[in-house]
Amino acid sequence: CNQLARRNRAKGTHALGRRQRTAQAVLRLLRAERAGKPGQQVDDMAALVDGAGDEPAFAPEESSMIERVLSVGAHDVRSIMVPRGDMTWLDVADTPEVVVRKFATGHSRLPLCAGDPANVLGVLHFKDVLPLLQNPGPIDLVELAREPRYVMETMPVLKVLDELRASRDHMLIVVDEHGVCEGLVTPMDVLTAVAGDLPEHLEDNAESLRLSDGSWLLDGRLAVDEAARLLEAPALADDYPDATLAGCLLRAGGRIPETGEAISWRDWRFEVTRRDGLRIDQVRASLVLDAVQQ
Template identity: 30%
Template sequence: MIETWILISLGGIVLLLLFSAFFSGSETSLTAVSRARMLQLEKDGEVSARRVNHLTEDRERLIGAILLGNNLVNILASSIAAAVFLHLFGEAGVAYATLVMTMLVLIFAEVLPKTYALSNPDRFAQAVALPISIFVTLFAPIVATVQAIVRGTLRIFGANVEGPVLSSHDELRGHIDLHHQEGGVVKDDRDMLGGVLDLRELTVDDVMVHRKNITMIDAGLPVADIFAYALNSPHTRLPLFQGDAENIVGVLHARDLARALLKAAGDPSAIDLKAVCREPWFVPETTELLDQLNAFREKREHFALVVDEYGALMGLVTLEDILEEIVGEIEDEHDITVEGVKMEEDGIWLIDGATPIRDVNRALDWDLPDEEAVTMAGLVIHESQTIPETGQVFSFHGKRFEIVERRRNQIAKMRVSALPEEG
């Protein structure tokens, strides 16, 4: 007959293994749970989701409490098993107990619960949130003591134990790229989500239309010519300058002109041009895109002129320019399409020098740096430290750049291809 205490001990081991499985699965689920989904469920009134969010706010305390419980039950189960096997098999019982408990803990208390928790992290986390919360609260003093010892030991060795290394934006960007690699997010969606995150990192001079490409109207022209030019232009808003192109005195809106022309029965000479002009809005070139987007919304404007620190005109920025950083190129029936990127052969691209680096990266899924230059021509000039001649070839950032056309001091066209990977 098996002694009663052995049966009780075996039952205790099984119970402790169940507790070990509970702690292991809880650790995995609460670290793998989607905080975004839990936050949404909490907003929908889910009490269990609120408990999960409360637990994951202090991950160090959570992990410390779970590891404390897990090690406590595992060590206790192993000690009981050693006593039972010593009674049954003598000195060889220690080896038998070590082998059996290792297999039981590995399979049933570690791999099995963690596998299930990884497959169903949100459901598992919500199910264990209440008992884990109680356990964390009860053993908070012990966990705090352990945390203090751990932090003190790490500081002795010069380890940094402060907050997370990555910002929330970096984490979001990493998640987006990861889901794209796994096939969960298509390229267009990845570019749009990345564009939203980039609004804090870009300024208006990164997306503005350069002053040499701005279509402007001389206020000294006859009113009839001004009306004809403005209404035939593909642009809705046109800056009006007086004498010098830097002296912007107003902005003409095609709709305002058409409305004024209708009231004047089609006679442009009867229209007061100053009354039709809108006040120009100037913004500094260092304005962040997100701030400019909010300013557009507050002022209910779609158009602003960009100036540098000396007040000199640098270009113009529109609401459409900012939105294109998120959704890509926007073209309507009045736009003049300029082919900035054209495939010549497989893997070889003919690119306009004025094409923004960000547009090329987005179109070709490249990763050319855009910190020191905005356009492809600017990138080549920055890297080569010279204004290249036609026919010159450069290699940097894993790409081959051949200058195809140069107009005065401006790189007009270049041929770009990927360099062969080194063996």
């Protein structure tokens, strides 16, 4: 019995030591990633987490969490951001009724744009707008907007965490090298990356299905150049600057279409088959008859 007790205590001490070594290795990697230095300990940490044939020091869910934390360090903000075409945003010309409807989608803060989501002027909080919504008349949204905080689309996710801590709005506007908005990121997006599966790139994550009549069911998040490739219509990728099919359809239609409504774009008819709030979730793309006969 004494030998068994000593053996169990030794196993517990060994497992605890491996947990401590893994935690220290993770912290070293995170510090290296924040400093812009490539991490060299990933394989070693994977071996520590797996146990290398020993009795596991981590429960399966703990191992999965550690692996996701490590994988986050290898990605930039584009892998977790809400792309521009999927953003819910306010326009400087929106009426109070439209403002209320957009905030009713479940957001407490929204980017304020000047006619186009590529041009973000600021961030509006619902609590700042609410008192004025109770009075009749127009609202000066620009005056109420807070200064946005911008990050480059190539910024590593771990550095984005520091920026989010420094942001009073808990929202970062992701821009390209020209200062054009490509999307936004919030603490919830980072949490999803760590607590769940890290989203793949849009074109890998979005679904597409060819139907028997020749039409296509396409995810609104599908990259527009990928949609153009599937439809064998390369000109579609040149019309609008948006990254997603949904964003381009919003421009082509000039407004948010209802479910069942169709938008004509070049030689194609795009019927909205499903919406998620204000976001175009799925469309059915059909080549119009006149174009087929030509």
